[in-house]
Amino acid sequence: MPADGWSLIREGTTPGSKSQVAGRGGSFSVTVREWDGTVAGEVERTRRGITADGSIRLTGDGTSFHTNGGLTGVELAYVGSHVQGRAWVVVDERTDVSVVAVGPSAQETYQQSAGQIDEMVDSIRMTGARP
Known part of the structure; x- marks a missing residue:
């Protein structure tokens, strides 16, 4: 669910689709796709995507996270x-579905948007049904 002051850019709810909101100097997107692999494999694919052009670097190896909505996975900074x-x-190996949420912001607005992005991550739910 978008936080206050954020607006939906694109909507979609099927595997391979992407929903994106923007506001307050940043954006937040959630991509759901079929994934017949492990969380480690999806983390590696996400790492490669983030760092592909060489202008962005990861600031660690990733940490585990768990949300109030029941998601468990790996967070990359x-x-x-x-x-x-x-x-x-996040990867649900029972249903072969991955969820990748990304929240980039301009450096000068990152601290202002980080809390709202955390709230949006916490609002993501998986029903467990195979898409």
Whole structure:
């Protein structure tokens, strides 16, 4: 659910789709796709995607997270010359579905948007049904 002051850019709810909201100097997107692999494999794919052009670097190896909504996965933090953000990677191996949420912000607004992005991550729910 978008936080106050954030607006929906694109909507979709099927595997392979992406929903994105923007506001207050940042954006937040959630991509759901079929994934017949492990969380480690999806984390590696996400890492490669974040760092692909060489202008962004990861700031650690990733940490585990668990939300009130029941998601458990790996959180990655990253920084570039003009951007700072985090990515959350979740894989439900029972249903072969991955959820990747990404929240980049301009460095000067990162601290202001981080709390709201955390709230949006916490609002993500998986029903457990195979898409």
